[in-house]
Amino acid sequence: MSNDPLLNVKNLKVTFNTPKGEVNAVRGVSFSLGRERLGIVGESGSGKSQTGRAILGLTAANGRITADELKFHDVDLANLTPKQWRKVRGARISMIMQDPKYSLNPVMTIGDQIIEAYREHHKVNAREARHRAIDMLEAVKIRDPERVFNSYPHEVSGGMGQRVMIAMMLIPEPELIIADEPTSALDVTVQLQVMAILDDLVRDRGMALIFISHDLHLVSSFCDRVLVMYQGHVVEELAASALHEAKHPYTKGLLNCLPKMDGDQSDLPILEREASWAEG
Ligand SMILES: Nc1ncnc2c1ncn2[C@@H]1O[C@H](COP(=O)(O)OP(=O)(O)OP(=O)(O)O)[C@@H](O)[C@H]1O
Numbered sequence: 001m002s003n004d005p006l007l008n009v010k011n012l013k014v015t016f017n018t019p020k021g022e023v024n025a026v027r028g029v030s031f032s033l034g035r036e037r038l039g040i041v042g043e044s045g046s047g048k049s050q051t052g053r054a055i056l057g058l059t060a061a062n063g064r065i066t067a068d069e070l071k072f073h074d075v076d077l078a079n080l081t082p083k084q085w086r087k088v089r090g091a092r093i094s095m096i097m098q099d100p101k102y103s104l105n106p107v108m109t110i111g112d113q114i115i116e117a118y119r120e121h122h123k124v125n126a127r128e129a130r131h132r133a134i135d136m137l138e139a140v141k142i143r144d145p146e147r148v149f150n151s152y153p154h155e156v157s158g159g160m161g162q163r164v165m166i167a168m169m170l171i172p173e174p175e176l177i178i179a180d181e182p183t184s185a186l187d188v189t190v191q192l193q194v195m196a197i198l199d200d201l202v203r204d205r206g207m208a209l210i211f212i213s214h215d216l217h218l219v220s221s222f223c224d225r226v227l228v229m230y231q232g233h234v235v236e237e238l239a240a241s242a243l244h245e246a247k248h249p250y251t252k253g254l255l256n257c258l259p260k261m262d263g264d265q266s267d268l269p270i271l272e273r274e275a276s277w278a279e280g
Pocket of ligand 1: 043044
């Protein structure tokens with residue numbers, strides 16, 4: 001499989017106009033992505049989500065995007081019309097958000113929602129679509145797919161809801177998935193199960209993944225490469241297998257700011273920061 005970049009981002013900036021002045025959320029981010037799993041980590045407000053949203057054309061109306069390059073294959077994402085976006089977003093690039101509650105329609109059964117999504121992308125009759133919907137639920141390792149198929153979103157757990165979202169997102173067979181804190185509303189065990197399912201699907205189907213999270217350890221266990229963001233800049237880029245080689249004090253701080261399981265009850269260190277890190 002070719003590893004030519006799917007995505008090229010050069011000097012991406014996202015700036016918001018607010019009543020209190022400009023907010024520079026993303027301040028010159030550059031990276032390229034092949035068929036690989038890339039993590040973007042950083043604390044709240046570091047610009048991770050806005051980087052993902054800019055790639056999907058989902059920047060809020062008060063935001064302005066500039067970039068020397070923002071390309072998905074040869075598609076210039078910085079200059080698409082709404083009609084052109086419909087051919088890219090959800091079809092070639094998909095996003096999984098944090099909480100399935102806000103993404104699923106509460107008054108429609110899960111099965112009907114999957115069927116509807118399936119028939120938007122594939123020309124099949126109702127019977128065949130039902131078949132495919134059950135297959136999709138099985139693909140995300142739901143053991144009782146018939147029950148989930150007939151349930152409403154509020155009748156399933158958060159972890160189950162997130163599996164359903166993953167199943168729906170796979171329907172158009174996107175090349176790139178952007179998962180923004182996809183599991184942070186779930187408890188730790190379910191979090192790992194859902195990530196493992198996503199990881200398997202991404203590998204099996206040769207898709208690329210951008211996994212956005214504040215949890216450096218979680219990201220590095222599911223990604224090949226990690227970008228560490230601080231105040232709108234990428235301060236360090238690392239192979240996930242080389243976290244121990246992190247040089248930037250902010251990355252080292254993120255690594256140390258985790259409770260240890262070995263019974264050491266001493267206080268967690270406070271994440272230190274210096275103004276110079278934000279200068280890029
Ligand atoms: N519509 C908006 N108007 C003004 N500022 C915004 C808007 N959307 C986001 N921001 C600001 O942009 C900055 C970066 O936000 P972003 O959501 O990318 O951070 P993040 O690293 O993903 O953090 P979190 O984990 O909290 O989502 C923040 O300071 C945020 O307040």
